[in-house]
Amino acid sequence: MHHLLRPVLAAGIRSFAYHDGDAPVLSGVDLALAPGTLTTVLGASGSGKTTLGRLLAGWLSPGAGGVLAGFLELAGTRLEFDGSAADPRIDPAQWGRQVGFVPQDASAILSTVKATVAEELAFGLENAGMSPADMRATVEHTAGLLGLTALLERDPAWLSGGQLRRLAIGCAIIARPPVLVMDEPFASLDAAGVREVEVLVRRLTGDGTAVVILSQALDAPLLDAATWIVLAEGTVGASGPPANFQQGGALPAGILRPHGLRPHQLPHPETAVPRRSGSTAPALELRNVTFGYRQDGQRRRRGVMRRAGQASAAGGLPCPVLQGVDLAVHPGEVVAVTGPNGAGKSTLLRHFNGLLRPANGSVLVQGTDIAEQPVGSTVASVGMLFQHPRDQLFERTALREVGFGLDRQVGRAAAMDRATAALAAVGLEGEAQAHPSELPASRQRLLALATVLARTPAVLALDEPTVALDGRSLAVLDAAVRSAAEEGAAVVLVTHDLAYARQVAHRVLVLDGGRLAEA
Structure with a gap:
């Protein structure tokens, strides 16, 4: 029974304020994360959930980043803070070995110096001195968990937003930290990506990882959480198991409900935006647009991508993206x-x-070809x-x-x-x-x-x-x-x-x- 275990990460935040802030961003926030549990922190924009996540992950250090009154406890070691010069200092590198973090801006976790997805995943393992054989096996295993296997040789700069988010999650979990904090992990993911992350979270909690998800939307995977903590204006408005929130009355209005928007949030488009006459000339027109990226065969590991039709000394095969698109x-x-x-x-x-x-075709804006x-x-x-x-x-x-x-x-x-x-x-x-x-x-x-x-x-x-x-x-x-x-x-x-x-x-x-x- 995970809830009876000693918390691997706990926080008691009486108040936290940024140095240039007039009022605390967080106040009266207490949480304790036991191994193998999923905790969801819900809040609308500006509720303080991202600040809380960064504090838990060691990305926002009390003292340098702001003034904290309260405590943070990791792996049984408690650090007390009162906003004075005598406060302890957190070593982000040491803290990061225990707490993996996926920020809202997924690219922020990447090294930006690695040329392929595989190298990016291996970056932290290299720093830890893992053997090449073990490193390759770990990278391949992690990529498989997140649907990244086919992208291991891709340059991270050419990933879509959803692929980039899955890579960020992979970088956060590959060293198997006992705690994982993710800020809006389902944003920009397609349905398959959401399912992959949902399965991953279940596997991690089953293996004993304490997972925290920060969200402003009630994505379906969050229904598996043991506890929901609702933040409003920096303080806890309600907390408890998801069953306590079935009627939604304790949730701030800004939180998105399951299955997208509630019917009253957006008017139907036919009444909101009247259709204009079809006789109007197109403002934008694409005619038979074809486009692809060419990957230079001699520099495949460096992930050099070229537009299809652009000269390539190695004659690499084009990677088609758009094929005869008309719009x-x-x-x-x-x-x-x-x-x-x-x-x-x-x-x-x-x-x-x-x-x-485009390699072929044309794009017209207000009737003019922009080529x-x-x-x-x-x-x-x-x-x-x-x-x-x-x-x-x-x-x-x-x-x-x-x-x-x-x-x-x-x-x-x-x-x-x-x-x-x-x-x-x-x-x-x-x-x-x-x-x-x-x-x-x-x-x-x-x-x-x-x-x-x-x-x-x-x-x-x-x-x-x-x-x-x-x-x-x-x-x-x-x-x-x-x-x-x-x-x-x-x-x-x-x-x-x-x-x-x-x-x-x-x-x-x-x-x-x-x-x-x-x-």
């Missing part, structure tokens, strides 16, 4: 593209503004929201972020008005002076969306826009997308969530095997 999206139309992880959905979007060029146009001239017409919002955030304040470059497009005064309106459209008017990197992941995604909306592009291309969004933020996203479509933008959104796609789009297409088809 027309009209002004005011919302089209969702779904499909399995690694199908090429992000690759498809990056053709819209010329970040990628010979530089990317910089296309961005005014095609607004792109990347899957990882940090890829497009770099300014010192949210207002400066949204306004960057707008003055050259519409003048300084109009640029400020547009930036302010775009922040309001995504519910961030109160965060205009906040530093983008200090915003929660959900608000970073909404901020990145605001940078796109401010330019009123003819085409909106949104890559996994729902990842990291709670129910309230999802409603904001939906309102912004519907408003843009009503004003005449053609919207294409990529999502792994078919249920969500059917709720928000006029058409749902599936990309699989390089081809688009109606869902």
Whole structure:
């Protein structure tokens, strides 16, 4: 009976505050993790669950990262903190050997210096001095658990969002730490990926690992947890077995329920976004687009990938991603593209503004072939929201972020008005002076969306826009997308969530095997 065992990790947090914060981010949070148990921490965006996860994992060190009053206990050793200079110091490397961590931004756990998935998985084992034979066996076993076997020679930089998340989980568990903390592990995973992670969690807990999952959505695997801890504004609002929450009354409104959204959260698309006349010329058109990556045979282990049709001295075989894709999206139309992880959905979007060029076929924006146009001239017409919002955030304040470059497009005064309106459209008017990197992941995604909306592009291309969004933020996203479509933008959104796609789009297409088809 695991609940009678001594906790392998425990915390008693009277309060935790960042050095520049006015109020504690966490207060009155107590938990004890016994070997072989699954604990779920539920909370809407801004509830403090990511801060809690980073504290438990040693990624946020009391003292350097903020002021902690309370204790952390790992493997029977208790560290007491009162916010003074005499507080103990946590060695992240030592702590990390006991607690594996998968952050919300999956790429943050990767070394970034390894050229293949296999090398990335082996990185920690190399540092621990494991023998090559044992290392290969461990890498292959871990890859098999997460459906990564076919990707072992792939460069991590070319993985899809879902594949990258599974790799991050593999890196966290490969050394078999007694505790595993995962922040939103199911985000961006397709159905097969969710099942693989669910089976993995059951295997880990069965082998005695204490697993903690932080989530703002009630994904089905969380029903297996022994305990749910609900955070609201940094404190525990409720806790207990999942059966205690069957009616949902103790859950904050921002937490997403099973099977996607509750019916009242999003209006039906036919009433939300009236279809425009089919006689309107397409705002975006792809004609027989074919694209693939070529892997250089002489440098296969370095994972060098080339666009199909690009010269390769070794004459490596092309890896097709898109095959004869035709697509027309009209002004005011919302089209969702779904499909399995690694199908090429992000690759498809990056053709819209010329970040990628087709080997064959053509891409037309507002009737103009963009083949010979530089990317910089296309961005005014095609607004792109990347899957990882940090890829497009770099300014010192949210207002400066949204306004960057707008003055050259519409003048300084109009640029400020547009930036302010775009922040309001995504519910961030109160965060205009906040530093983008200090915003929660959900608000970073909404901020990145605001940078796109401010330019009123003819085409909106949104890559996994729902990842990291709670129910309230999802409603904001939906309102912004519907408003843009009503004003005449053609919207294409990529999502792994078919249920969500059917709720928000006029058409749902599936990309699989390089081809688009109606869902």
